[in-house]
């Protein structure tokens with residue numbers, strides 16, 4: 001089925017100047033960018049976006065990292081987009097990510113891991129609505 005998912009190019013990858021290289025992975029895999037914005041997240045925004053992780057021991061480090069510089073946020077659309085994006089990203093920990101994945105090629109650590117992607121249709125819908133009004137998502141272009 002045609003799905004939409006959230007992708008975030010994190011502060012480490014924005015700082016390394018590889019937004020375009022990461023976008024090329026999406027487009028080469030048949031995913032379309034149907035919304036995008038660059039944003040320096042506030043603490044409240046990062047905490048809200050990652051609310052599902054708030055009891056985890058890494059939550060504070062995660063919020064600190066995600067507010068350390070601007071991120072590039074996009075909605076990807078395409079066949080099986082949620083799983084396809086997760087395959088392109090590779091494992092959360094870049095040491096465990098398959099060769100040729102975004103995290104294997106651009107990430108330094110489990111914290112500075114270059115990209116985020118929604119993990120389920122439910123979370124994709126929540127995460128898209130967190131950052132974009134429906135009028136900002138350009139379907140079927």
Ligand code: CMP
Nearest residue numbers: 053058062092110111112113115116117
């Ligand atoms: P992300 O997909 O953005 O979702 C939550 C983030 O927390 C994850 O990527 C990692 O960058 C970060 N994180 C740090 N430590 C862990 C951990 N032990 N397990 C999962 N995520 C972690």
